[in-house]
Amino acid sequence: MSAIIEPTKVILDFKKIIVKPYTRKKQVKLSELKDYCAYPEAAEKILSEGRDPIIYEYYEYGPTETSGNINFGLTVIYPGKIGKEYYMTKGHFHEKDGAELYLCLKGRGILLMQNKEGKAVTIELEPGSIGYVPVGWGHRTINIGRGKFVFFFAYPSDAGHDYMIVKEKGFSKIVIEEGKSLKIIDNPRYRGTSD
Ligand code: PAN
Ligand code: ZN
Numbered sequence: 001m002s003a004i005i006e007p008t009k010v011i012l013d014f015k016k017i018i019v020k021p022y023t024r025k026k027q028v029k030l031s032e033l034k035d036y037c038a039y040p041e042a043a044e045k046i047l048s049e050g051r052d053p054i055i056y057e058y059y060e061y062g063p064t065e066t067s068g069n070i071n072f073g074l075t076v077i078y079p080g081k082i083g084k085e086y087y088m089t090k091g092h093f094h095e096k097d098g099a100e101l102y103l104c105l106k107g108r109g110i111l112l113m114q115n116k117e118g119k120a121v122t123i124e125l126e127p128g129s130i131g132y133v134p135v136g137w138g139h140r141t142i143n144i145g146r147g148k149f150v151f152f153f154a155y156p157s158d159a160g161h162d163y164m165i166v167k168e169k170g171f172s173k174i175v176i177e178e179g180k181s182l183k184i185i186d187n188p189r190y191r192g193t194s195d
Contacts, residue, residue: 005069010061014105017076017150019059024073027057028090030082035167036090038174038189042083054078055087062157069157076150077109077143084176088112091140091171095160100133103152108145110175110184113137118192120173122184125151138166142175144182 011020018025029052034043046053055078062071080087091112094100102111104125111131114120115138123131125141133139143149174187 039083098159107149
């Protein structure tokens with residue numbers, strides 16, 4: 001049985017990059033992201049200098065986890081790098097079948113997707129473009145620009161999030177800057193596909 005959700009008007013505040021009302025907000029700092037990084041020693045160095053920068057934040061409206069409903073919100077990823085790797089989200093797989101769409105509103109980013117066999121696909125996002133994440137594909141977003149990368153997301157409310165698989169195995173590709181150019185390379189720390 002679905003929960004009863006009242007029809008709701010939600011405001012996306014593009015200046016403050018928040019959603020009103022929201023049911024969840026999260027800020028992810030480097031200390032929380034470091035185990036997902038391709039260059040953890042670079043993360044440790046920053047932290048050892050007494051810095052713990054905010055990497056990304058998101059606001060979400062999703063009053064229920066029942067099927068048939070939709071969660072949505074705004075994510076902002078700040079510009080920067082950890083070692084050679086651009087600031088990014090942790091990334092996750094949905095626990096249940098559930099696609100997702102990402103609509104880029106500001107900045108430049110990459111949507112990295114990976115299926116359970118380890119096949120990776122990247123899509124570049126700029127304002128106005130939508131990245132479609134099909135059922136079964138893990139996803140991470142990466143800020144490859146000089147300013148904030150902001151996007152709207154929407155996915156089924158009962159999808160659930162599996163972060164552990166990404167923390168333990170990583171994505172097969174990473175997005176880095178080397179010699180002033182952007183490169184998408186094999187992740188040297190990738191530990192195989194899920195089974
Ligand atoms: C997005 C992400 C959000 C933050 O709402 O949750 O951008 O990324 P992580 O969840 O990987 O930290 C989404 O994909 N929801 O399903
Ligand atoms: Zn998702």
